[in-house]
Amino acid sequence: MTTTPSAQAALQPDTGEIPASVYLSAALPNILWGRLPCAADTAVLTVAPGTEVTIDTISHEGILDDQGRDPVAFFAGHGVARDGVLDDAVAVAASTGLRDPAVDGPHVVTGPIAVEGAEPGDVLTMTLVTATPRVPYGVISNRHGRGALAGEYPQAEGNVSTFAAVASREDGTLVGTLPRIPGGPRTVTFPLHPFLGIMGVAVAGGERPHSVPPGAHGGNIDINLLVEGASLHLPVQVPGALAYVGDPHFAQGDGEVALTAMEASLRVTVRFDLIKRADAVAAFGEIAGPLAETAEYLVPTGLDEDLDEAVQNCVRAAIDLLHARYGMDRTLAYAYLSAATDFDISQVVDLVKGVHARIRKEDFDV
Structure with missing residues (x-):
């Protein structure tokens, strides 16, 4: 090369x-x-x-x-x-x-x-x-x-x-x-x-x-x-x-x-x-912070000065998203995230640390 x-x-x-x-x-x-x-x-x-x-x-x-x-x-x-x-x-x-x-x-x-x-x-x-x-x-x-x-x-x-x-x-x-x-x-x-x-x-x-x-x-x-x-x-x-x-x-x-x-x-x-409020709630639930989306993934985020808290916030946001968008039971959503979703560190250098999850959309295609 x-x-x-x-x-x-x-x-x-x-x-x-x-x-x-x-x-x-x-x-x-x-x-x-x-x-x-x-x-x-x-x-x-x-x-x-x-x-x-x-x-x-x-x-x-x-x-x-x-x-x-x-x-x-x-x-x-x-x-x-x-x-x-x-x-x-x-x-x-x-x-x-x-x-x-x-x-x-x-x-x-x-x-x-x-x-x-x-x-x-x-x-x-x-x-x-x-x-x-x-x-x-x-x-x-x-x-x-x-x-x-x-x-x-x-x-x-x-x-x-x-x-x-x-x-x-x-x-x-x-x-x-x-x-x-x-x-x-x-x-x-x-x-x-x-x-x-x-x-x-x-x-x-x-x-x-x-x-x-x-x-x-x-x-x-x-x-x-x-x-x-x-x-x-x-x-x-x-x-x-x-x-x-x-x-x-x-x-x-x-x-x-x-x-x-x-x-x-x-x-x-x-x-x-x-997206007007009613349509946004139907599609994503109550969005409390940034939610990214690609052709392949839904990408909820978690933010906090403490990285552990940022991870927890991201997991909560992911559970809420799955419940609102797909009607998924929260306990089942938690299990799915553990088995199938990657939680990545966005950055650790901006005072408030960031974590984002990559939820595959194709997993929910029926």
Whole structure:
């Protein structure tokens, strides 16, 4: 197997293919940096249910203060020319007043987007229709006090930001690549599966949540099953839902143990569907938090600062889902989950830990 660097040019704002008829750039008026929308925020776009929107997202890696807050210089250090750095990322890094690094999170989110007719108690379904890399590289970071092995890694004084290039295999498949193993001829490669780490709806009240911990609003859930074709169902908290996306990834392993995965900017197309409360309860029961869905799986989630509690919350959500959707006795559902369902760690690095279950839909086909 051989790989060659991807020759993809940077997908700059307002250029290249825009699949949907509605486009939302990541220009400064359309983004938040380090915080998520709340009820007090004004939508930057309003759409009817069923609308597909092409949205530009910006990765926070390369623009943060501990990386120099200068993506042109940061990526130049990895051999990226100026025209290979996104103009909107440069604008965010150069902005003032958008983010206080002492109290705000790192993530850039695009939105909020209002969905006509959405009311608290309804469910908003966000489906990732397309996910296109905007650059042929990404960054995987480990910072002191963060990650599964905080206190052990990083092993040196400074933070570690590992540059990961995109390459193409002989069959045209795109892969991520890491630096060559010292003293060896091999380059480590791994499959890409682009997805959004952040998909969410606004919280009630007038205070914007920190961008790091996920919650009932969705946010930074980091579920790597949410690739093209997958959906996330979220309980609406405010009129209009005020949805948003961000934290784009090219790849992530369950757990995301170092702190970040292969973080890199995406242009995505998302469809926004609205399920009114009565229909949502019939399909899923009372959804208390994020519920993902793929062609193969129903994916209930559990969240908590304690991983044991997160697992328990996920099991409870799975039992409730099986009872509501299929009329399954709860004791029988518990037995089924133990025999047939995988419970995966979504991430352990976002203050609130995440677990998700993969319930096979075909098991319930009759």
